[in-house]
Amino acid sequence: MHSEQxxxxxxxxxxxDRILTRPGELAPYESDALTAFRSRPAAVVLAERREExxxxxxxxxxxxxxxxxxxSGTSLSGGSLPVPGGxxxxxxxxxxxxxxDPEERVAVVEPGVVNLDVSRAAAPxxxxxxxxxxxxxxxxxxxxxxxxxxxxxxLKYGMTANHVLGLEVVLPDGEVTRLGGDSxxxxxxxxxxxxxxxxxxxxxxxxxxxxxxxRPEAYRTVLAAYRSLQAAGDAVAQVVASGLLPGALEIMDRxxxxxxxxxxxxxxxxxxxxxxxxxxxGEEPEVEAELERLLAVxxxxxxxxxxxxxxxAERQRIWKGRKGAFSSVGRLSPDYLxxxxxxxxxxxxxxxxxxERLSRHYGLRVANVFHAGDGNLHPLILYDGRRPGELERAExxxxxxxxxxxxxxxxxxxxxGVGMEKREYLVEMFGEADVEAMRRLRRAVDPLEIxxxxxxxxxxxxxxxxxxxxx
Amino acid sequence: MPDIVAxxxxxxxxxxxxxxxxxxHAAVRTRGGGTKTALAPxxxxxxxxSGLRGVVDYDPSEFTFTALAGTPVRQxxxxxxxxxxxxxxxxxxxAAGATLGGxxxxxxxxxxxxxxGGVRDxxxxxxxxxxxxxxxxxxxKVVKNAAGFDFPKLFVGSLGTLxxxxxxxxxxxxxxxxxxxxxxxxxxxxxxxxxxxxLATSAFDLEAVDLAPPSTLWVRVAGxxxxxxxxxxxxxxxxxxxVELVEEDAAVWEGAREFTWLPAGWSLVKVPTTPRRVAxxxxxxxxxxxxxxxxxxxxxxxxxWPGDPGLLGKTLAELGLRGLRLLGPPGPVAxxxxxxxxxxxxxxxxxxxxxxxxxxxxxxxxxx
Numbered sequence: 001m002h003s004e005q006x007x008x009x010x011x012x013x014x015x016x017d018r019i020l021t022r023p024g025e026l027a028p029y030e031s032d033a034l035t036a037f038r039s040r041p042a043a044v045v046l047a048e049r050r051e052e053x054x055x056x057x058x059x060x061x062x063x064x065x066x067x068x069x070x071x072s073g074t075s076l077s078g079g080s081l082p083v084p085g086g087x088x089x090x091x092x093x094x095x096x097x098x099x100x101d102p103e104e105r106v107a108v109v110e111p112g113v114v115n116l117d118v119s120r121a122a123a124p125x126x127x128x129x130x131x132x133x134x135x136x137x138x139x140x141x142x143x144x145x146x147x148x149x150x151x152x153x154x155l156k157y158g159m160t161a162n163h164v165l166g167l168e169v170v171l172p173d174g175e176v177t178r179l180g181g182d183s184x185x186x187x188x189x190x191x192x193x194x195x196x197x198x199x200x201x202x203x204x205x206x207x208x209x210x211x212x213x214x215r216p217e218a219y220r221t222v223l224a225a226y227r228s229l230q231a232a233g234d235a236v237a238q239v240v241a242s243g244l245l246p247g248a249l250e251i252m253d254r255x256x257x258x259x260x261x262x263x264x265x266x267x268x269x270x271x272x273x274x275x276x277x278x279x280x281x282g283e284e285p286e287v288e289a290e291l292e293r294l295l296a297v298x299x300x301x302x303x304x305x306x307x308x309x310x311x312x313a314e315r316q317r318i319w320k321g322r323k324g325a326f327s328s329v330g331r332l333s334p335d336y337l338x339x340x341x342x343x344x345x346x347x348x349x350x351x352x353x354x355x356e357r358l359s360r361h362y363g364l365r366v367a368n369v370f371h372a373g374d375g376n377l378h379p380l381i382l383y384d385g386r387r388p389g390e391l392e393r394a395e396x397x398x399x400x401x402x403x404x405x406x407x408x409x410x411x412x413x414x415x416x417g418v419g420m421e422k423r424e425y426l427v428e429m430f431g432e433a434d435v436e437a438m439r440r441l442r443r444a445v446d447p448l449e450i451x452x453x454x455x456x457x458x459x460x461x462x463x464x465x466x467x468x469x470x471x
Numbered sequence: 472m473p474d475i476v477a478x479x480x481x482x483x484x485x486x487x488x489x490x491x492x493x494x495x496h497a498a499v500r501t502r503g504g505g506t507k508t509a510l511a512p513x514x515x516x517x518x519x520x521s522g523l524r525g526v527v528d529y530d531p532s533e534f535t536f537t538a539l540a541g542t543p544v545r546q547x548x549x550x551x552x553x554x555x556x557x558x559x560x561x562x563x564x565x566a567a568g569a570t571l572g573g574x575x576x577x578x579x580x581x582x583x584x585x586x587x588g589g590v591r592d593x594x595x596x597x598x599x600x601x602x603x604x605x606x607x608x609x610x611x612k613v614v615k616n617a618a619g620f621d622f623p624k625l626f627v628g629s630l631g632t633l634x635x636x637x638x639x640x641x642x643x644x645x646x647x648x649x650x651x652x653x654x655x656x657x658x659x660x661x662x663x664x665x666x667x668x669x670l671a672t673s674a675f676d677l678e679a680v681d682l683a684p685p686s687t688l689w690v691r692v693a694g695x696x697x698x699x700x701x702x703x704x705x706x707x708x709x710x711x712x713x714v715e716l717v718e719e720d721a722a723v724w725e726g727a728r729e730f731t732w733l734p735a736g737w738s739l740v741k742v743p744t745t746p747r748r749v750a751x752x753x754x755x756x757x758x759x760x761x762x763x764x765x766x767x768x769x770x771x772x773x774x775x776w777p778g779d780p781g782l783l784g785k786t787l788a789e790l791g792l793r794g795l796r797l798l799g800p801p802g803p804v805a806x807x808x809x810x811x812x813x814x815x816x817x818x819x820x821x822x823x824x825x826x827x828x829x830x831x832x833x834x835x836x837x838x839x
Contacts, residue, residue, distance in 0.1 A: 103672070104745050104747055105671060125672065126672060126673075126674065127672065148617045155614075156587070157587070157588075159615070159617070161621065162592045169814070171814060171817075175813050177813050177814050179812070179814060181743065182745055183744055183770050184584075184768075185580070185589065185743040186578065187578060187628055187741060187742075187794065187805075188629075188793075188795075188805075189626070189627070189815060189818070190578070190628055191625070193621055193624025193627065194621055194818065197621050198621075214673060216674060216676075217674035245644055282694075283676055283694075283702055283705075285698040285702050286694050289694075289695045289697050290695065293695075342616060344530070344612075345533055346533060374613075375614065375615065410611070410613045410616075411613055411617070413616070415617050418618055426618060429619075430608060430609075431608065433605060433606070433607060434607050434608045435619070437822075438609075438620045440822075441818065441822070443821070444818065444821035445817045445821070
């Protein structure tokens with residue numbers, strides 16, 4: 001599809017100055033946070049109203065042109081990578097909070113609303129939006145919905161899917177429909193639950209009804225330093241086994257501690273091989289009682305230094321270091337790949353030891369910073385894309401980590417999605433028949449396979465529908 | 472071509488047997504514990520899944536388990552209880568014999584879902600048989616997983632029309648060691664709703680907030696033993712007025728989740744709502760012969776209804792609400808606004824193209 005055909009097709013619907021077609025304008029949209037992939041769309045439509053999104057989808061459907069919805073482009077799995085010659089529908093400008101109802105504890109938002117802005121708007125009412133991906137100051141709710149984003153506080157309150165009550169979506173043929181509602185309860189099949197996390201393959205969310213929750217009265221944030229990564233991993237198992245249910249349970253290894261310290265001066269102990277961050281949240285008397293138990297567990301777990309955040313500023317500093325870890329580690333290396341596999345919590349130690357072995361074997365540094373309470377690993381594989389063969393080595397190492405997670409009974413992705421990156425591993429995690437069921441669903445909703453074409457499913461065997469559509 | 476047979480019951484005790492039975496028959500309906508009497512199949516070959524039971528995988532240190540779909544909830548709760556764990560979505564009708572599969576397929580959670588979420592928030596994975604008789608696995612067994620389409624969530628509330636669940640994986644939580652229940656009496660509905668709303672937006676971590684109209688609230692708190700009394704005192708001070716700490720904490724909630732307040736033979740209808748809509752619904756129903764209980768802080772109305780459910784359906788439709796009839800005589804179950812959803816239609820077509828697994832039957836006036 002040529003850029004001018006898109007411009008012509010959307011004439012009278014989207015103003016010319018909001019359709020980008022020049023190479024210089026398109027460049028920022030050629031990639032997302034997974035920079036290893038890059039491709040050029042025919043055009044980028046900067047949508048400001050839902051009617052423009054719907055009209056663009058309808059036009060794409062009529063002409064068999066693939067489209068990709070995009071928010072802030074923070075996907076770590078290549079989920080918002082453009083389809084070459086296709087259309088990117090940029091949703092950042094649809095960033096209005098349409099309704100915030102403190103009594104009903106819901107916020108109705110457009111897809112381009114930034115995650116953290118929901119909590120900011122809810123703050124005056126003592127409420128917040130719980131899912132907190134590290135990219136929350138920039139990532140959008142539309143992207144969170146598409147990828148069922150997680151964050152550091154999933155242990156207790158779940159991921160994005162657990163906080164979306166209702167959706168208005170445009171299906172890949174341009175039909176608009178509502179799913180769910182504004183109640184915590186529902187009857188009939190959970191279509192909202194299916195749509196969330198479908199990585200843009202089933203349509204685009206135009207309006208999202210989010211659940212807000214009261215901000216906890218009190219936090220207790222504890223930082224424990226360990227001489228080995230294994231010891232920190234074991235401590236996680238002990239905290240979980242103690243019957244406590246912390247809001248967050250995170251681990252950072254030596255490399256990520258050093259990087260975070262250099263970047264944001266979080267005040268982490270510098271000689272630690274691993275750092276455990278545990279956050280309790282809830283009513284004051286409860287967290288105080290829980291803290292006593294937690295400190296007993298942590299102190300007997302081999303921590304050589306245990307600290308507690310004395311005030312909100314110190315708590316924020318601890319989290320700033322943790323949430324900025326990806327970008328901090330990024331400063332240590334020209335390029336990196338972030339993995340997102342999940343293992344059963346009892347296998348954390350095994351998984352970390354194996355990742356360390358793989359790191360040595362491939363001669364590439366790997367930093368570990370992860371949601372330990374969920375068993376959700378985030379190995380960051382450092383490489384230099386300018387050195388021939390290094391990206392390939394990094395990808396091979398990443399693949400071995402994914403296979404390790406599958407072997408241990410876990411998942412290839414906890415919160416970043418399959419995207420471009422892990423397509424070939426979906427069949428290894430599930431079986432052919434299971435993936436075929438997903439494909440049948442995809443084709444029933446989008447026979448032309450134009451919505452975020454090329455993502456999630458392995459490409460080795462092109463489907464008849466996609467072959468026909470691209471012919 | 473498979474035959475259409477009605478009323479024949481086929482017992483199945485293996486996932487493969489479910490797949491074979493679905494392939495063999497043109498109209499297949501499912502039954503687990505048979506506790507949701509209104510959902511009893513009216514036609515087709517009935518797969519009795521109560522023999523498809525047993526915990527497949529449970530490592531207490533993982534806080535997850537996998538069990539066959541026909542496993543009674545009670546059996547799982549007993550096993551979890553031995554390790555200080557529980558199902559936080561508080562599955563209803565467990566004492567009556569509800570199964571895991573039936574609980575998921577009917578999308579039911581109990582009053583204590585208020586704290587951590589409903590059944591949809593705790594299902595991790597499943598194996599199911601689609602309408603063509605294929606055995607398919609989806610989701611995972613670990614607490615966090617974003618790979619592939621979330622079929623397990625889709626099946627919540629699907630009532631067997633998208634596939635037959637044969638195995639389910641859940642996450643569980645540590646069970647709070649101590650519980651306390653407060654009965655709060657207010658002067659009328661408006662005041663009770665104001666209190667409910669004040670609680671919902673407060674920072675109190677409550678297990679359950681139920682309203683027995685017009686003016687009685689039931690509030691449950693849980694946590695560590697050493698802090699519980701201090702928390703109850705703070706809560707009492709916040710509430711003010713007539714607040715009583717009741718002794719029979721467990722019995723109150725057992726009664727709520729087993730619907731012991733429902734007169735025999737009446738229909739029980741689940742109506743999703745929101746706190747603000749409770750007053751409106753209450754004003755429409757208080758005049759009619761019915762019993763109501765509002766749960767999850769006003770997010771669901773459980774309506775007991777003695778007569779023609781179609782009449783209740785009319786009222787719900789006028790309010791833009793919809794309901795699902797669960798208890799009472801077998802028959803149509805969908806009340807109020809259940810218009811076909813284009814996304815839902817396509818999903819149905821993908822999973823059950825031949826329509827073997829039936830559909831959710833709407834109630835019209837004059838239905839049983």
